[in-house]
Amino acid sequence: xxxxxxxxxxxxxxxxxxxxxxxxxxxxxxxxxxxxxxxxxxxxxxxxxxxxxxxxxxxxxxxxxxxxxxxxxxxxxxxxxxxxxxxxxxxxxxxxxxxxxxxxxxxxxxxxxxxxxxxxxxxxxxxxxxxxxxxxxxxxxxxxxxxxxxxxxxxxxxxxxxxxxxxxxxxxxxxxxxxxxxxxxxxxxxxxxxxxxxxxxxxxxxxxxxxxxxxxxxxxxxxxxxxxxxxxxxxxxxxxxxxxxxxxxxxxxxxxxxxxxxxxxxxxxxxxxxxxxxxxxxxxxxxxxxxxxxxxxxxxxxxxxxxxxxxxxxxxxxxxxxxxxxxxxxxxxxxxxxxxxxxxxxxxxxxxxxxxxxxxxxxxxxxxxxxxxxxxxxxxxxxxxxxxxxxxxxxxxxxxxxxxxxxxxxxxxxxxxxxxxxxxxxxxxxxxxxxxxxxxxxxxxxxxxxxxxxxxxxxxxxxxxxxxxxxxxxx
Numbered sequence: 001x002x003x004x005x006x007x008x009x010x011x012x013x014x015x016x017x018x019x020x021x022x023x024x025x026x027x028x029x030x031x032x033x034x035x036x037x038x039x040x041x042x043x044x045x046x047x048x049x050x051x052x053x054x055x056x057x058x059x060x061x062x063x064x065x066x067x068x069x070x071x072x073x074x075x076x077x078x079x080x081x082x083x084x085x086x087x088x089x090x091x092x093x094x095x096x097x098x099x100x101x102x103x104x105x106x107x108x109x110x111x112x113x114x115x116x117x118x119x120x121x122x123x124x125x126x127x128x129x130x131x132x133x134x135x136x137x138x139x140x141x142x143x144x145x146x147x148x149x150x151x152x153x154x155x156x157x158x159x160x161x162x163x164x165x166x167x168x169x170x171x172x173x174x175x176x177x178x179x180x181x182x183x184x185x186x187x188x189x190x191x192x193x194x195x196x197x198x199x200x201x202x203x204x205x206x207x208x209x210x211x212x213x214x215x216x217x218x219x220x221x222x223x224x225x226x227x228x229x230x231x232x233x234x235x236x237x238x239x240x241x242x243x244x245x246x247x248x249x250x251x252x253x254x255x256x257x258x259x260x261x262x263x264x265x266x267x268x269x270x271x272x273x274x275x276x277x278x279x280x281x282x283x284x285x286x287x288x289x290x291x292x293x294x295x296x297x298x299x300x301x302x303x304x305x306x307x308x309x310x311x312x313x314x315x316x317x318x319x320x321x322x323x324x325x326x327x328x329x330x331x332x333x334x335x336x337x338x339x340x341x342x343x344x345x346x347x348x349x350x351x352x353x354x355x356x357x358x359x360x361x362x363x364x365x366x367x368x369x370x371x372x373x374x375x376x377x378x379x380x381x382x383x384x385x386x387x388x389x390x391x392x393x394x395x396x397x398x399x400x401x402x403x404x405x406x407x408x409x410x411x412x413x414x415x416x417x418x419x420x421x422x423x424x425x426x427x428x429x430x431x432x433x434x435x436x437x438x439x440x441x442x443x444x445x446x447x448x449x450x451x452x453x454x455x456x457x458x459x460x461x462x463x464x465x466x467x468x469x470x471x472x473x474x475x
Contacts, residue, residue: 029273032059036068036155037079040263043255049091050360053104061118061132065155065190090250094364101363118159124191126161136163140178150183154266156191179205185269188318206299214291216324217343219265233354234261248364277466292345355461372459375403377467390443399433407457422447447473
């Protein structure tokens with residue numbers, strides 16, 4: 001009888017664990033990547049593959065852009081689409097070791113099944129029905145999974161445009177349904193298809209859309225624009241030691257510049273969806289590893305600009321009119337300071353981002369006990385959203401936080417002022433798991449205060465995770 005009870009209990013535990021794992025999977029962000037295969041795309045793909053345990057990868061699709069297309073010559077030449085398969089094959093060589101660190105890494109076979117060729121024959125070509133466009137349609141119209149899908153344009157939007165044309169032409173009654181599921185993260189508008197088709201036909205559905213210019217601080221201009229204390233994480237000494245040497249076949253393929261970081265302009269598109277605890281996917285205004293954005297129309301979000309009199313473009317937002325390119329060659333101290341502040345929504349997190357990359361590179365070659373893993377930030381009796389009156393005292397408690405490697409943890413509670421709407425008295429930092437704050441007396445009803453609990457371990461490399469508490473002032 002005792003044996004039967006133990007068997008029943010064991011079965012119950014296994015079922016419960018299975019359900020927990022299923023729930024974890026169902027809460028993962030869903031991602032579709034479209035890429036024009038530029039050198040910085042290929043570097044971003046290395047990091048993406050090492051990060052894909054955090055996502056459900058629904059598609060990896062070759063597309064074109066105004067910079068690279070089939071038939072382009074010289075720098076505009078198109079990198080053969082087979083590079084995606086080659087990178088997944090390299091991922092396969094380190095896959096078993098990655099599983100030692102997280103069983104949620106998808107199999108190489110699964111990733112290969114998600115690889116399709118999209119619209120690549122020309123700048124902004126969106127007339128051909130391609131396998132890549134059809135895959136996007138399939139994912140958006142699949143009724144078996146209602147979770148939102150973040151569609152990323154690392155290059156142009158033309159394959160996305162072709163997919164949405166198919167929906168409009170073949171399933172017009174399902175446009176609202178597809179729009180409700182869709183989220184867009186665009187690295188600039190790298191062709192005219194967003195303006196020519198997507199915006200006039202789909203923007204009215206209020207699709208959450210981020211069009212980023214901040215990304216450029218980790219593209220090719222990073223040596224000019226990053227602060228010196230951040231820049232060291234991109235220079236040859238750090239990159240060679242932490243990524244390029246002795247970290248397996250996938251990292252061996254990482255495109256670099258004589259050992260230094262070259263460019264990963266497309267990486268913010270998926271940094272936005274990593275569940276770091278910063279709650280960036282709840283609103284682009286929250287800010288996180290992919291930057292912080294402001295609403296400019298409908299549900300379209302762009303970069304906070306350094307000139308309050310500037311009007312956001314009504315047309316394409318990209319290389320020819322971006323603030324990044326306006327300021328790239330500035331050398332006067334006051335202009336450099338403005339440029340540095342412009343990129344701060346991304347660079348403020350970059351040491352943590354790079355250490356995350358270094359840890360994942362270690363996972364390619366090290367066993368679990370020899371590598372470092374992220375702390376798990378848990379709040380105790382502290383809601384994520386708090387509504388209180390001005391002058392109220394609030395307890396913030398992250399003492400339930402743990403570390404899988406039993407590392408020593410450092411806690412910092414700090415006020416992310418740019419993300420909130422209260423702009424008065426500074427709330428001091430607290431270097432402890434528990435703290436108390438007083439909501440300033442001059443805070444007005446509706447004001448928000450964003451408190452970030454930042455937790456770093458003392459492993460190598462040091463890894464950081466967060467939890468954000470949003471305080472809303474009421475009457």
